[in-house]
Amino acid sequence: FSPRAIIPVALACVTGAAGHHFLFDAAPVFAIRSFIDVPSNTALFMYSCMGLIVGIVSVGVTRIVYIVEDLFDKLPIHWMWWPAIGGLFVGLIGFFAPRTLGVGYNNITDVLNGDITLKFIAILCILKFCSWAVALGSGTSGGTLAPLLTIGSAAGALLGFVVMHFFPNAGVTITLSALVGMATMFTGASRAFLTSIAFALETTGQFNGLVPLLAACTGAYFVSYLLMENTIMTEKISRRGVQTPVAYGPDILGSYTARQVMTNDAVIVKMDMTIQSLQSQYQNARENLFHYFIIVDADNQFHGSIKVSDVLQADDPNKISMPVKKVVGVNRQFLDVNDTVRFAMERMIAGKLESLPVLWPDKTFAGMFSQEAVFNAHKLQMQMEKND
Numbered sequence: 001f002s003p004r005a006i007i008p009v010a011l012a013c014v015t016g017a018a019g020h021h022f023l024f025d026a027a028p029v030f031a032i033r034s035f036i037d038v039p040s041n042t043a044l045f046m047y048s049c050m051g052l053i054v055g056i057v058s059v060g061v062t063r064i065v066y067i068v069e070d071l072f073d074k075l076p077i078h079w080m081w082w083p084a085i086g087g088l089f090v091g092l093i094g095f096f097a098p099r100t101l102g103v104g105y106n107n108i109t110d111v112l113n114g115d116i117t118l119k120f121i122a123i124l125c126i127l128k129f130c131s132w133a134v135a136l137g138s139g140t141s142g143g144t145l146a147p148l149l150t151i152g153s154a155a156g157a158l159l160g161f162v163v164m165h166f167f168p169n170a171g172v173t174i175t176l177s178a179l180v181g182m183a184t185m186f187t188g189a190s191r192a193f194l195t196s197i198a199f200a201l202e203t204t205g206q207f208n209g210l211v212p213l214l215a216a217c218t219g220a221y222f223v224s225y226l227l228m229e230n231t232i233m234t235e236k237i238s239r240r241g242v243q244t245p246v247a248y249g250p251d252i253l254g255s256y257t258a259r260q261v262m263t264n265d266a267v268i269v270k271m272d273m274t275i276q277s278l279q280s281q282y283q284n285a286r287e288n289l290f291h292y293f294i295i296v297d298a299d300n301q302f303h304g305s306i307k308v309s310d311v312l313q314a315d316d317p318n319k320i321s322m323p324v325k326k327v328v329g330v331n332r333q334f335l336d337v338n339d340t341v342r343f344a345m346e347r348m349i350a351g352k353l354e355s356l357p358v359l360w361p362d363k364t365f366a367g368m369f370s371q372e373a374v375f376n377a378h379k380l381q382m383q384m385e386k387n388d
Helices: 003-023 041-073 079-096 105-113 118-137 145-166 174-190 193-204 207-227 235-239 275-282 308-312 341-351 371-387
Strands: 266-270 292-296 302-307 355-359 365-370
Touching (some): 041 118, 041 174, 041 235, 079 118, 105 145, 118 145, 193 207, 266 365, 275 308, 292 355, 292 365, 302 308, 302 355, 341 371
Parallel strands (some): 266 292
Antiparallel strands (some): 292 302
């Protein structure tokens, strides 16, 4: 994480927690009456398997939401009626299952505490998903966090019942199964891996669940990465042509220096040489072999750079006999060999330059930095990744 990204987020989290304690109380949002014990190795394996299963379910949930959205696009009515249809569907489900209405934090707390029956958990899981998918697909303004947590906790509790039925001595509990399901559903759908774990621990205060959450969320993340190109958060903007990165890699432009990527497409000339002597010496030179003359003094100290084309095209009789540095505009900007590629690009863009000389610490010429150098940086990174 970069400091400018992680520090504001961390401070915001601390401020939010402090505000919650000040305005309400210090109790967890999803208060669990019994304290979760450290799970056995067998139980940890079962929770890991649950993570894989819920991860597959999360992929299906995400795809169905956008399938519903596509179906609304095909309706032969104006889009302004879509939210009304979605709201009607949600209302019909809520009439028969009132617990599917609203945010549903009380449902999550009851599932985590095992206060509702297996039959009702199954009904809640299915009907909540149906009402939420149709509402979201219809374009109704709504969130994804609470519904995913509700569906995930219910799915986890159902899997916990199954494991406890067939493997009663595995040490699996409904509470931790629901907690695992809640976190892995959000992990698989959003790929917010660390967020899902931290959220589950913070909202319940059950820190013995850390290891099973790590194992299960890893499985869900892996399944989601393999089976789904975009997440529930990025699919919509991806359809609009905005590409989101699947993963963040190293900053290539900040990882390499000018020394590593510079080229040698320049010729060193003494500062007292005349234009005429340069023209006669390099009149047959092709510009694609080198593009710049680097001007140095008697001690080889850098004094500037000049385009080859500017020198060869000079034709004023009064000027071609003068020293090259006095006749043609000299660019005195340069880079140090240890400057990063990012810094070099920023200098070139700010100065509207095609390239910049690169100097050793003693101010002697080392090479040229141009667009080709940026390509070289990417080539080095690609080669390193290939070797790894």
